[in-house]
Amino acid sequence: xxxxxxxxxxxxxxxxxxxxxxxxxxxxxxxxxxxxxxxxxxxxxxxxxxxxxxxxxxxxxxxxxxxxxxxxxxxxxxxxxxxxxxxxxxxxxxxxxxxxxxxxxxxxxxxxxxxxxxxxxxxxxxxxxxxxxxxxxxxxxxxxxxxxxxxxxx
Amino acid sequence: xxxxxxxxxxxxxxxxxxxxxxxxxxxxxxxxxxxxxxxxxxxxxxxxxxxxxxxxxxxxxxxxxxxxxxxxxxxxxxxxxxxxxxxxxxxxxxxxxxxxxxxxxxxxxxxxxxxxxxxxxxxxxxxxxxxxxxxxxxxxxxxxxxxxxxxxxxxxxxxxxxxxxxxxxxxxxxxxxxxxxxxxxxxxxxxxxxxxxxxxxxxxxxxxxxxxxxxxxxxxxxxxxxxxxxxxxxxxxxxxxxxxxxxxxxxxxxxxxxxxxxxxxxxxxxxxxxxxxx
Numbered sequence: 321x322x323x324x325x326x327x328x329x330x331x332x333x334x335x336x337x338x339x340x341x342x343x344x345x346x347x348x349x350x351x352x353x354x355x356x357x358x359x360x361x362x363x364x365x366x367x368x369x370x371x372x373x374x375x376x377x378x379x380x381x382x383x384x385x386x387x388x389x390x391x392x393x394x395x396x397x398x399x400x401x402x403x404x405x406x407x408x409x410x411x412x413x414x415x416x417x418x419x420x421x422x423x424x425x426x427x428x429x430x431x432x433x434x435x436x437x438x439x440x441x442x443x444x445x446x447x448x449x450x451x452x453x454x455x456x457x458x459x460x461x462x463x464x465x466x467x468x469x470x471x472x473x474x
Numbered sequence: 475x476x477x478x479x480x481x482x483x484x485x486x487x488x489x490x491x492x493x494x495x496x497x498x499x500x501x502x503x504x505x506x507x508x509x510x511x512x513x514x515x516x517x518x519x520x521x522x523x524x525x526x527x528x529x530x531x532x533x534x535x536x537x538x539x540x541x542x543x544x545x546x547x548x549x550x551x552x553x554x555x556x557x558x559x560x561x562x563x564x565x566x567x568x569x570x571x572x573x574x575x576x577x578x579x580x581x582x583x584x585x586x587x588x589x590x591x592x593x594x595x596x597x598x599x600x601x602x603x604x605x606x607x608x609x610x611x612x613x614x615x616x617x618x619x620x621x622x623x624x625x626x627x628x629x630x631x632x633x634x635x636x637x638x639x640x641x642x643x644x645x646x647x648x649x650x651x652x653x654x655x656x657x658x659x660x661x662x663x664x665x666x667x668x669x670x671x672x673x674x675x676x677x678x679x680x681x682x683x684x685x686x687x688x689x690x691x692x693x694x695x696x697x698x699x700x701x702x703x704x705x706x707x708x709x710x711x712x713x714x715x716x717x718x719x720x721x722x723x724x725x726x727x728x729x730x731x732x733x734x735x736x737x738x739x740x741x742x743x744x745x746x747x748x749x750x751x752x
Contacts, residue, residue: 361654448569
């Protein structure tokens with residue numbers, strides 16, 4: 321089967337039932353999506369599928385064949401962070417970092433559909449993403465900052 | 475992960491039904507939010523081929539002849555178009571990412587765990603007297619959701635039908651401690667309003683037992699009365715002392731005591747909507 325990950329077409333030879341998370345991590349060495357609860361409950365495995373946030377632990381490979389998958393690795397570069405990554409960095413929206421890939425990708429999708437989100441929009445977008453470090457306050461601040469930054473860019 | 479499992483991805487309802495009928499045994503996957511992690515973790519082994527339904531064209535909505543037909547493949551985030559309060563209940567399941575993948579058919583068919591109830595949509599579907607269209611080995615038929623859940627006939631769920639009629643409906647629930655927690659207990663009340671009189675009242679509790687539980691005594695208090703004539707305290711008291719399951723979310727003791735409170739809230743909301751309309 322062919323997967324389009326971060327702009328590159330990759331061939332994988334595994335069961336079409338295998339969750340995308342395991343294909344990314346174990347077959348393609350893309351470890352940004354984290355293997356947290358692995359049953360859709362924590363959000364740290366979230367990736368973008370055709371721009372929409374999806375739990376990669378719930379998605380069998382067959383469901384994403386041919387679709388564009390974006391992981392945290394495909395969002396920005398260490399020397400050229402995406403606006404959402406930069407906001408999380410500057411606003412201390414990340415501590416241990418385990419939830420950060422999912423948080424950042426869910427935020428990226430949120431700002432695509434709602435460029436000027438209010439707090440209710442932010443909480444709705446991130447309500448399924450668990451963070452055991454930050455208490456969420458800094459994360460919400462980072463999302464607001466990212467929205468402001470991307471708004472300025474427009 | 476069973477690498478050799480045959481995976482079928484039908485591209486039409488007809489293909490899906492044909493594949494279902496051709497297999498002696500198979501595992502049907504709607505959205506996959508329950509089944510896929512179970513298979514990946516080895517908690518479930520597929521029985522025969524796996525039938526993946528998301529490209530089977532079962533995500534349609536049709537309104538004809540006073541009936542809304544909801545495809546079993548509709549994802550939960552699209553159920554805001556369904557008769558109330560189906561959308562309201564769907565919004566309380568998982569988070570937006572899970573709701574974008576989980577399906578109406580999957581939520582209808584899912585069974586409770588020992589540790590938690592599941593299938594929140596079963597409750598409003600019973601309250602709205604919805605019918606489910608099932609393709610079995612020898613044909614396709616329709617039966618009430620209430621009966622479907624009681625008998626679980628072998629078949630492929632294609633659509634859910636709900637009468638598109640003026641109706642009062644409301645829900646009440648225990649808040650979830652977290653977005654991904656299952657609902658410990660919830661109630662849906664619904665009734666048709668004919669010339670201001672409540673008809674075909676249904677009061678259904680989810681989470682109390684393994685399947686949605688109707689409360690005929692409470693329904694009888696509503697039946698044939700005008701909203702202003704209903705004594706909610708009298709009605710909700712009839713929900714006291716019910717036998718309830720104990721699991722990881724709540725004890726049976728707690729559920730039994732909270733059920734009448736939620737019944738009262740649901741009735742007050744439903745009757746309040748009648749006053750708003752008046």
